[in-house]
Amino acid sequence: MNIAIVALPNCHASGVHGVMDFFTVANYCGRVPAGDSELLFDCQVVTVDNEPVRAYSGAVVTPTVRREDFRPDLIVVGSSVEAAVSIDRLERALAPAIPIHGWLQQAFERGVVLASVCTGSFVLAEAGLLDNQVATTHWRAGPLFRSRYPKIRLEEEHLLVDNGQIICAGGATAFMDLCVYLVERFASPSVALACSKMLVLDGRRVEQTPYMAFYSRKAHQDDAIRKAQTWLEQHYSEPVTIDDVAEVAGLGTRTFKRRFKEATGETPIGYLQHLRIEAAKHKLESSREQTARIIWGVGYEDASSFRRLFKRTVGCTMEQYRKRFSYVTPMAV
The missing domain is CATH 3.40.50.880 (Class I glutamine amidotransferase (GATase) domain)
Structure with missing residues (x-):
């Protein structure tokens, strides 16, 4: 051949x-x-x-x-x-x-x-x-x-x-x-x-x-949405509602959702989830922190829900991800 x-x-x-x-x-x-x-x-x-x-x-x-x-x-x-x-x-x-x-x-x-x-x-x-x-x-x-x-x-x-x-x-x-x-x-x-x-x-x-790593897709011309993205990146670990972020952008909720999707290709909720998953991945790579504490630290109270989201998005469990990508030396037993 x-x-x-x-x-x-x-x-x-x-x-x-x-x-x-x-x-x-x-x-x-x-x-x-x-x-x-x-x-x-x-x-x-x-x-x-x-x-x-x-x-x-x-x-x-x-x-x-x-x-x-x-x-x-x-x-x-x-x-x-x-x-x-x-x-x-x-x-x-x-x-x-x-x-x-x-x-x-x-x-x-x-x-x-x-x-x-x-x-x-x-x-x-x-x-x-x-x-x-x-x-x-x-x-x-x-x-x-x-x-x-x-x-x-x-x-x-x-x-x-x-x-x-x-x-x-x-x-x-x-x-x-x-x-x-x-x-x-x-x-x-x-x-x-x-x-x-x-x-x-x-x-x-x-x-x-x-x-895959999540990139915050800011190469657009919508300043209001870019402002909302920056705010989400700083506050993703806090309780956040779409109304809160729309207010930061100075837009009504329906208009905000539409313009956010047009500018970033993501819904506001999807974008927030990606930010939280990336933060969790970084913790799994760089620390020995317990997975439950990581989940709470990125703004989720329902650990089971976040674990399902993580596996669906990343393609493996949090434990499997840590085993594959952690660069922290394991503690001696």
């Missing part, structure tokens, strides 16, 4: 070379036990203009073949780091990929499987290949993706989304999860498992939700 990895300017070098390394390991794991000399995968790096590109780290990524001379069965589009940050940087990040839109479209029409890593999904979307499909991307880029491509159903909580001929992987290191999945699909589950063991990959991740 021929695989082309597309390296774009400002890409994650690891997302290009890591994919190459993974399929090299797959070749080893697939052929050594069988005593076979034939490679399962011929994996090559291509660029838009066949010239080297500079990764975000400053490393130079060099194509291994000319794009026009290689006929892939699978194309993996790598990420561009700054695509997730702002609309201005997104435009600059996507511009270099415009010349390969036609190449991707023609490949799709020939039956080539297309895959994206992280913000590589933007390239497929720009080429019109994800319209009326389900997709995922880096969780930080979710709001930009959703507003730019209303015809695409974005499910950024998922780490992998498979539409059959198009597969999207979420965050930057999701290339590892994508590679395991691709080897399982195009070689065998046993080869994929052998690769995971060889590369010491622990299990299969399914969701991005535990890694």
Whole structure:
């Protein structure tokens, strides 16, 4: 199987070379036990203009073949780091990929499987290949993706989304999860498992939700709503009603709810819940404080209700989150 990895300017070098390394390991794991000399995968790096590109780290990524001379069965589009940050940087990040839109479209029409890593999904979307499909991307880029491509159903909580001929992987290191999945699909589950063991990959991740952070979406022009957001960030741990926040904004309650949703994409209650969850996550990461005290400290009296909200939003329990992300040394027993 021929695989082309597309390296774009400002890409994650690891997302290009890591994919190459993974399929090299797959070749080893697939052929050594069988005593076979034939490679399962011929994996090559291509660029838009066949010239080297500079990764975000400053490393130079060099194509291994000319794009026009290689006929892939699978194309993996790598990420561009700054695509997730702002609309201005997104435009600059996507511009270099415009010349390969036609190449991707023609490949799709020939039956080539297309895959994206992280913000590589933007390239497929720009080429019109994800319209009326389900997709995922880096969780930080979710709001930009959703507003730019209303015809695409974005499910950024998922780490992998498979539409059959198009597969999207979420965050930057999701290339590892994508590679395991691709080897399982195009070689065998046993080869994929052998690769995971060889590369010491622990299990299969399914969701991005535990890694998501809430950003307070203030890049709008509504000063009254921005004032309310700032007030909520300072008073989230107190008993708060929507009427209270509307009064801070100097608006009637109905008008406030409508304008808050228009400006932030969230309801006021949803926004407050996100603030409280982020505060709880920070405490779980940075302290040994009991979970019940954390819940009370972020403004919830009903611990069971907050635990359900936390699990629904973050994708794991508070205890599981602390075990995975705490950077505090456990107390000696």
